[in-house]
Amino acid sequence: MTRLITAAAAITAVTVVVSGAFPQTAIAPKATTAPASKATEDASIRPFSVHVPDEALNQLRRRIQETRWPDKETVEDQSQGIQLAKLKPLVEYWGTGYDWRKAEAKLNALPQFVTTIDGVDIHFIHVRSKHPNALPVIITHGWPGSVFEELKIIDPLTNPTAHGGTADDAFDLIIPSMPGFGFSGKPTGTGWGPDHTARIWAELMKRLGYTRYVAQGGDWGSPVSSAMARLAPAGLLGIHINLPAVVPPEVAAALASGGPAPAGLSDQERSTFDVLSAAAKMGNRSYATMMGTRPQTIGYGITDSPAGLAAWMLGHPGFSTWTYSTDDPEKSPDEVLDEITLYWLTNTATSSGRLYWEYGGGRSPALSAGEMTSDILLPVAITVFPGESYRTPETWARRAYRNLSYFHEVDKGGHFAAWEEPELFSAELRAAFKPLR
Template sequence: MAQVKPFSIDIQESQLADMHRRMREARWPEAQTVDGWGQGVPLDYLRDFCDYWLNEYDWFATQQRLNQYDQFTTTIHDLDIHFIHVKSSHSCATPIVITHGWPSSFVEFLKVIGPLTEPTQFAGNAEDAFHVVCPSLPGFAFSGKPAKTGWGVPRIATAWDTLMNRLGYQSYLAQGGDWGRSVTTEIGIQNRGACKAIHINNPKEEPTAEALIQPSEEEKEALAGIRFFNRWDSGFAKEQSTRPQTLAYSLADSPIGQAAWILEKFHLWTDCQGTLESIFTRNELLDNIMLYWLTNTAASSSRLYWESFDIPYGPDQNKVVQLPTGVSIYPGEIVRIPRSWAEGRYNNICYWNHLKRGGHFSAFEQPDLYVEEIRAWKRSLL
């Protein structure tokens, strides 16, 4: 029988020393020729950010904090999968697997694990309780790096179902955003029997034929969002889906390059009104960046795009989700599509809600709202 082994993060001081050396010896480019973030991360901001990283950020304090969560690894399809697994003290708790995306990691969910597992300590009821499983996607953080092709969204969805079964959960719920949305949707499409319902943050479906001819105001906004993304925001995805190896040489060699590649997306995709650190502390941003740098996963995380991005709106446009589906739409999301577009994919939408705050990294940005949404979705299933 496959083993589930306890895991503890153990980064060596030599890895930090190497990173600090690279930062001190970095060759910086000249400043951008426009104000703000219009050409990418501004030089002054990144210099200040990296000065804090080099001289004030304490990785070992972060490592100690992360190791307070129950972490494990198990081998599925010949690949080690890393995951957090926190069980609730409430016997009525519902198992849930929550999946992150890029450029995020399991740290996106650390703020919500407590409220989800022990709701009576966070203004909830025992019936709101979950047993929480947060895996690291293959090639991300402490999960194994696929050495062969094939680890796209369908295989990950199958692996997550295997994981939940291996943990003893005969039924469970699934939730995710970004690539987590794609994996969660694929779990619903595969419908292997154990997953009973899904919830996603950012459905990403093609416009209906009617929307292209005579769009409503909501559809005009969504179409404008798609145009903006394609024109100004999709370069990262094009590179990672076509030439991830070429990109990785720079990101694997330069912690400053890795940080900029991630920070630019957090700035644009967060509901921060242009001031990223009004939502996240520098430590929070660095905790996530460090999980890419210390594990040298620039290449392996990017390859998920190469494996899966030939069909950008999901694993198969001809397949639909019959399971009960909840959807939360945050105002700072990349594109906010109308329900009518999503209904072509999700045939049993039982919960749909627009929120007033939050963006692409909802659990990280607005943990209280995220928890409220997950609780409300679960209640809609009763």
Template sequence: MPVSDGNEVRPFTIDVADDVLADLRQRLADTRWPDEIPNTQWDYGTNLAYLEELVEYWRTGFDWRAQEAKLNNFSHFKSQVDGLDIHFIHERGKGPDPMPLIITHGWPSCFFEMTKIIPLLTDPASHGGDAADSFDVVAPSLPGFGFSDAARDRGMEVQRVAGMWNKLMTQNLGYPRFAAQGGDIGSGVTARLGFAHSDTLYGIHQTSITRPTPYLGEGSKPITEAEQAHIDQRAKWFQDEGGYNHIQGTKPQTLAYGLNDSPVGLAAWIVEKYRMWSDCGGDVEKRFTKDELLTIVTIYWVTQTISSSTRMYYENQHNLWVMEKDQKVPAPAGMALFPQEIAVPPREWGERSYDIRQWNYMPRGGHFAALEEPQLLAEEVREFFRPLREG
């Protein structure tokens, strides 16, 4: 592996200590359950009966070691970037000229979301595609998520992460140019890469448009009817579903005491989002197995990163990225918009801030696209970057 400025790329193996897992099982057994108004299902938040069922499986049936072994089938590494040890999967493409691609997750996701799509991108020929569309895939854990170090100072937001990812790819891993893809927080990171580091980017692909805020001042195009409907939908969604966003963006430390101490509280906080934000029709296990949900929650638990992960909401809200007049993200951009994503904007909204080369509305799927619909997303990513490859 290339090394630059002492930032060695070191192999990493996930190996959670036995006593951490024993403590988790004991905490699950000792849960003090709250009450619930009968027959309210998920109206007030995470349903008690479902969570009791999930937690009992977590305590007695879930095999972390089996999931850990599956995760370790991927090539994991760590490397120092701006003084933080960053964890990432790095899988080489199987094709004549793989394009380097960094894919970034969001919240309450983690690198695990990318494990289904990585093989489709690295080895397309084995999954119904063309070997010429292969990628070298780098799937990092955001700072303060999973096995990456958390910042010890203020200001770890998407713009800062984009600079770190550019260093990871060009300096630590030695790629002179690369592609970027992401959704949710990862979409903001990807957009910033395309804005601030377009000289090292082939292009960017996103599944949501979270940042930047487009310029809407004097001289901008009038808001269209479809754009106004999008703005109104987002406002209503934040009123109805945005409580998590408000507390994580204002008082994440207060929230952290409960979630870092109670695995059941942590599961309730995370699993509700997988139900609400996915294309599951109200049955979360139509989209995600118990093992998948609990692998995600367990990664947050054993790394104690729920505090640092939610803190990124505070940092993002205190470091807004608003475009100025005539500014655009210069890197070529592609968007794949899944119907159950938190917001599905019209193309003209995206064109205010991006150089849109591909814009497709997907037939199914939601917020966690790489985990829900890996084949659909992989095909979109291959198609978008195909004309941007050199030669």
């Protein structure tokens, strides 16, 4: 179910002109200087829509045209970073053929809203199913992600009878933008890690009137959903995650030291250890280390340069095998540029990166001890996608989560599973949450 929110009403209610990459042109919700008290905070839910001024788009194109490119890398692989021959055509297309208005139309065809929680405006998409007794699910994106990743799962989840499911499989969808990301506001103080976001999501579901619901997340959505399960707010029935925190303490210690695998690992566990060890030695999480320690420093470059922002975001390992081919609608240049352009226009390259700093030095969310998984008592469902940064062994999953209610390995899909395989992803959520209805 979709409906169009008028631009005039939304901008009057919840958007302001903010400074940033495009002074006096970029549109985003207002950032607050201090959290409002619960007694005075505006708890209303206001309609929202997007209309970026033409001048912001024109300035973006001019900046792209003025890009100063580095020399070509001196190796034939991606060990020095994203390759010039791969990035340059995409950025050039960004400045000539890409049309942001199509991305805007996709968002504005959906019910979007903003509400203020803990002094920060939270943007979210809220699509109710036409089927009665639909199960509400709040779905959380990560970095370098946004609500764009979830757009293609909206119809399969809210309208399951058109996608191989039954009316009993229906969901109401709540898809928020993380604080500091997209059209949500930017926190101006510290303390905005996954646990804080988890509490905000619980408040959001309460404001929407939901007394029974589930949560889902990949990438940063996994720590946020896991924090929700650990905090167990009233009404939360269980969670589904596709980047679980399963690495045991002794394995984490070996990875941190660069030492050999602990004794006694099964073949599957050893295979996962080898993948994680190789990734660490190749610096696959170097982006996380930088944002986890100096997000402001890297922020100057990626806030000022469109090409720099594109390279930074596409250097994420989840994009490493993407071709940005027009033959693949899930990974087309337009799909990828929707994501990057949203970060640029909202000037959230730096504010989104601070989440890594809040989490602590770029540490991995894959560690069971760091995520305190032993404290989670609610049902936890896991789907393992083969293109994820590591293949979760079921033995580790059962050790990490004492109430593992669902575990399934599928044959396709990667880190951005909802984006890459929306039908399969939706089928997994139907199966994972069926026992909780």
